Amino acid sequence: MQNHASRTAAFLKDDARTDWHNQSIWHVRSKRDNLVHDIPEWESIRQLGSDIKDNVLSNLDTYLEQFSAAAEANGVIVHWAADAKEHNEIVHGILAKHDVDRIVKSKSMLTEECHLNQYLEAKGIEVVDTDLGERIIQLKNEPPSHIVMPAIHLKKEEIGELFHEHLGTDKGASDPQYLTEAARGHLREKFLAAKAAITGVNFGVAETGGVVVCTNEGNADMGVHLAPVQIHCMGIEKLIPRAEHLGVFTRLLGRSATGQPITIYTSHHHRPKPGGEMHIVIVDNGRTEQLGREDFRNSLKCIRCGACMNTCPIYRRSGGHSYDHTIPGPIGSILSPGKDLKKHKDLPFASTLCGSCSDVCPVKIDIHEQLYKWRQIVSEEGHLEKVKSIPLAGAGAVLSKGGLYNFMGKAARTALKIAPRALVYNQFNAWGQSRELPEVPKQSFKEWYAENRK
Numbered sequence: 001m002q003n004h005a006s007r008t009a010a011f012l013k014d015d016a017r018t019d020w021h022n023q024s025i026w027h028v029r030s031k032r033d034n035l036v037h038d039i040p041e042w043e044s045i046r047q048l049g050s051d052i053k054d055n056v057l058s059n060l061d062t063y064l065e066q067f068s069a070a071a072e073a074n075g076v077i078v079h080w081a082a083d084a085k086e087h088n089e090i091v092h093g094i095l096a097k098h099d100v101d102r103i104v105k106s107k108s109m110l111t112e113e114c115h116l117n118q119y120l121e122a123k124g125i126e127v128v129d130t131d132l133g134e135r136i137i138q139l140k141n142e143p144p145s146h147i148v149m150p151a152i153h154l155k156k157e158e159i160g161e162l163f164h165e166h167l168g169t170d171k172g173a174s175d176p177q178y179l180t181e182a183a184r185g186h187l188r189e190k191f192l193a194a195k196a197a198i199t200g201v202n203f204g205v206a207e208t209g210g211v212v213v214c215t216n217e218g219n220a221d222m223g224v225h226l227a228p229v230q231i232h233c234m235g236i237e238k239l240i241p242r243a244e245h246l247g248v249f250t251r252l253l254g255r256s257a258t259g260q261p262i263t264i265y266t267s268h269h270h271r272p273k274p275g276g277e278m279h280i281v282i283v284d285n286g287r288t289e290q291l292g293r294e295d296f297r298n299s300l301k302c303i304r305c306g307a308c309m310n311t312c313p314i315y316r317r318s319g320g321h322s323y324d325h326t327i328p329g330p331i332g333s334i335l336s337p338g339k340d341l342k343k344h345k346d347l348p349f350a351s352t353l354c355g356s357c358s359d360v361c362p363v364k365i366d367i368h369e370q371l372y373k374w375r376q377i378v379s380e381e382g383h384l385e386k387v388k389s390i391p392l393a394g395a396g397a398v399l400s401k402g403g404l405y406n407f408m409g410k411a412a413r414t415a416l417k418i419a420p421r422a423l424v425y426n427q428f429n430a431w432g433q434s435r436e437l438p439e440v441p442k443q444s445f446k447e448w449y450a451e452n453r454k
Ligand code: SF4
Pocket: 256, 301, 302, 303, 304, 305, 306, 307, 308, 309, 331, 357, 360, 361, 362, 363, 364, 365, 367
């Protein structure tokens, strides 16, 4: 059966891709660091962002009602979806009412989570993702591998091949400018033909009932302004109380995501355009359940910047697809076990627990601590694989008894000196396949300390 380790092993077979993936993503992390260090008040903005989100989560029912009442007063049609199925049915119902057979969609992790594309396509509706990275992976029939840079796992030569096949670009062409212009021309036709536009939502403002969509390509704006029907799909946790709080989050988001002071487009949608229709679909899909988990409710503060992925040494060297979940990386490894613990039991272990994710998170989510808590739950609920549970039980027994620990340390130091190399470095021991044990010390630290620090 495939798991994170086996999918990572497959990714690591391509050394060149692994190095290049690692370096590209580290470059984004470095850009983030440069911009963050430019603002002396960064830590106070982070704290403010975290506090605002805490307030939202503690008063979510009130803010949701305030938001929907304000939106309806603006002439927006508000829908509530308990889960992905209901979300997809609502969106389809709106499109069916207007006889829409082709739509454009800007980047939305929520619609990915709900598998909206597949649902609508099965109903005969053409869905075109208009974010360039999203369009690339849509043409390649793959899920995104990163929440901000969905096609970061692909090289420009592979995109050239893909565009040659689907868009008729020159064979062998891989110049990014040329390929981007080809995509622009292709998407322009789709924009003009679409009868409805769907966007995700970065922030919903409770006080005004407006939604804010942040992009770097302007594709969400193009879609919404051209199509008569606009639909904004929003998770319940996306709310912020007041418009004045936007300044906090737009500063946090752009810097953390791509190392920009602000995203190129920060668009505010409040009411339908003349003759048009505006819908907001507010989606739960497991979020209320997560809110009820005391140890994990914090994860709902996430503003989907991707910084925890960019800094994670595991993510950078395993690729987003190794997580087999819509949201990969450290935050995905907290969210996915809440959806299906058995299926995603390996993800909380896809971490060194170094804490770098928590350090960069703009809303101060204690990511690595939550990963550690999930590990305990996986173990307590009996989902740990034997290959982990048996050695861990043994380690627990040894580490909890001082005398036994001393004895085993001495025995191991002797055994490792005389044991044949094949005992540690063999095909059955994954640990030894890419590591070397350090030289075995002559004595334990305790013995050394007793001798030298009297
Ligand atoms: S958990 Fe924090 S760092 Fe990771 S995507 Fe969410 S907001 Fe960004």
